[in-house]
Amino acid sequence: MIEGQLALWLNIVTIVILAFVIANFTISIIVSLLAQKFINLQVKSRKIVLWLLVTLPWLSSICVALYFLRGYTNSTVFQSEAEYAHWHHMDIFNWLSWHGATLIIALVFTVYILGKKLIQLKRHHKDLVNLASISKPLSSDVIEIELPESSAFTAGFINKKCFITSGMLKEMTAEEVAVVLGHERAHAKMNDPLKKWLFSIFTAFFIPSLAAHLKLHMTLAMEQAADNAVVNSDIAPTFVASTLVKAARLNALYSPVKNNELVANFGADVLEQRVYFLLGQLNLKPVNKMLTAILVTFILAVCLSSIDGVHHLIETVLNH
Amino acid sequence: MQLGELEKLVLQYLWQHKSADVKQVYNYFDKIRGGSLNTYQSTLDRLYKKELLSRHKVINAFQYQPRVERYELIGQLIRSVTCDFVTDDNSLVAAFSSMSQDFNEEQLNKLEALIEAQRIKLAKGN
Numbered sequence: 001m002i003e004g005q006l007a008l009w010l011n012i013v014t015i016v017i018l019a020f021v022i023a024n025f026t027i028s029i030i031v032s033l034l035a036q037k038f039i040n041l042q043v044k045s046r047k048i049v050l051w052l053l054v055t056l057p058w059l060s061s062i063c064v065a066l067y068f069l070r071g072y073t074n075s076t077v078f079q080s081e082a083e084y085a086h087w088h089h090m091d092i093f094n095w096l097s098w099h100g101a102t103l104i105i106a107l108v109f110t111v112y113i114l115g116k117k118l119i120q121l122k123r124h125h126k127d128l129v130n131l132a133s134i135s136k137p138l139s140s141d142v143i144e145i146e147l148p149e150s151s152a153f154t155a156g157f158i159n160k161k162c163f164i165t166s167g168m169l170k171e172m173t174a175e176e177v178a179v180v181l182g183h184e185r186a187h188a189k190m191n192d193p194l195k196k197w198l199f200s201i202f203t204a205f206f207i208p209s210l211a212a213h214l215k216l217h218m219t220l221a222m223e224q225a226a227d228n229a230v231v232n233s234d235i236a237p238t239f240v241a242s243t244l245v246k247a248a249r250l251n252a253l254y255s256p257v258k259n260n261e262l263v264a265n266f267g268a269d270v271l272e273q274r275v276y277f278l279l280g281q282l283n284l285k286p287v288n289k290m291l292t293a294i295l296v297t298f299i300l301a302v303c304l305s306s307i308d309g310v311h312h313l314i315e316t317v318l319n320h
Numbered sequence: 321m322q323l324g325e326l327e328k329l330v331l332q333y334l335w336q337h338k339s340a341d342v343k344q345v346y347n348y349f350d351k352i353r354g355g356s357l358n359t360y361q362s363t364l365d366r367l368y369k370k371e372l373l374s375r376h377k378v379i380n381a382f383q384y385q386p387r388v389e390r391y392e393l394i395g396q397l398i399r400s401v402t403c404d405f406v407t408d409d410n411s412l413v414a415a416f417s418s419m420s421q422d423f424n425e426e427q428l429n430k431l432e433a434l435i436e437a438q439r440i441k442l443a444k445g446n
Binding site for chain 1: 402
């Protein structure tokens with residue numbers, strides 16, 4: 001059994017984990033209920049909301065930890081245990097208890113997720129270097145892959161490169177290639193490969209089906225933002241849309257470049273929504289700031305008020 | 321799959337020359353970049369172990385041939401770069417029903433017709 005300052009910190013970490021799970025559960029319910037509404041948000045707003053949703057469990061748990069820390073540093077243990085949000089026996093921590101088990105499981109899971117992502121990143125980097133080394137640079141940021149299949153994608157975190165296959169260059173006109181490369185360069189400029197990877201780390205802490213849904217929404221938002229960047233460079237939206245459909249047609253002939261967290265590709269993602277977006281057929285609205293603030297406050301309140309309840313519930317279950 | 325610089329060069333050489341033994345590889349690269357016969361022997365061995373080369377014995381020496389063509393290796397690398405972390409949750413994708421790999425000819429034609437209609441509408445507006 002551990003007592004004193006170390007026990008206080010270990011209990012705080014357990015509180016962080018509980019708050020994280022509660023926030024994650026609450027957000028999962030909200031996302032399940034409102035997921036289809038996200039599609040009606042403006043691209044920029046949608047990206048912000050998605051980032052907020054995946055980071056909110058971390059932010060809420062940190063806020064809860066700070067609240068508890070403030071309580072136990074500014075008052076006595078007995079005063080704190082009578083407060084609205086409290087934790088019993090804060091100055092005692094036993095590894096052979098559900099507190100200890102929770103902490104170990106959370107630690108192992110976090111290390112597993114981070115380790116897995118880093119190994120994937122390392123493998124991805126090696127394959128990317130190999131691919132670049134047997135391909136032909138067209139310019140400082142564009143590399144031609146000699147392959148009859150049609151595809152284009154952007155990869156790399158710091159040294160970002162746009163890859164385009166010779167098959168795509170052959171099948172498309174110079175104007176269409178300009179659209180494809182404009183789109184890929186927009187991905188590179190917006191650091192989308194890095195953002196996709198970071199987003200995938202945050203979503204890895206959600207249940208897989210929900211994580212896939214969130215990633216799909218983020219992919220669509222990133223693709224629409226890149227399409228928008230091409231339109232903003234004085235290219236007709238209808239031309240961008242028809243290039244997109246042509247790329248999809250060419251992709252369909254071969255194995256398409258699928259959804260990936262480390263690359264951003266042209267023509268393989270959520271095509272229909274992108275075409276409607278380019279044709280101005282979607283009535284996209286900005287996010288309701290008041291509603292978002294209420295949502296964040298609600299999640300924080302749920303976390304704070306549930307800590308003691310969850311604590312008692314677990315102890316009741318274990319005691320029986 | 322990780323390929324060293326020399327491995328890539330030797331692979332390129334064999335893609336061009338189709339078949340060679342270690343002495344032929346060594347004689348070619350000795351003039352360009354130097355290195356010992358052992359260096360090229362171990363490079364060929366590594367490529368063989370990575371299943372990128374096949375080999376058969378002719379008298380006392382191995383003859384090496386590329387096991388994968390250049391475009392096949394590129395295809396493998398693209399798939400690896402782009403498909404490592406694919407989430408194959410079709411039920412969720414179906415909620416959007418708009419991933420291009422699920423698109424059929426009819427759906428693509430419908431989108432093209434929509435774009436054309438928009439073009440005509442804009443042209444009339446101008």
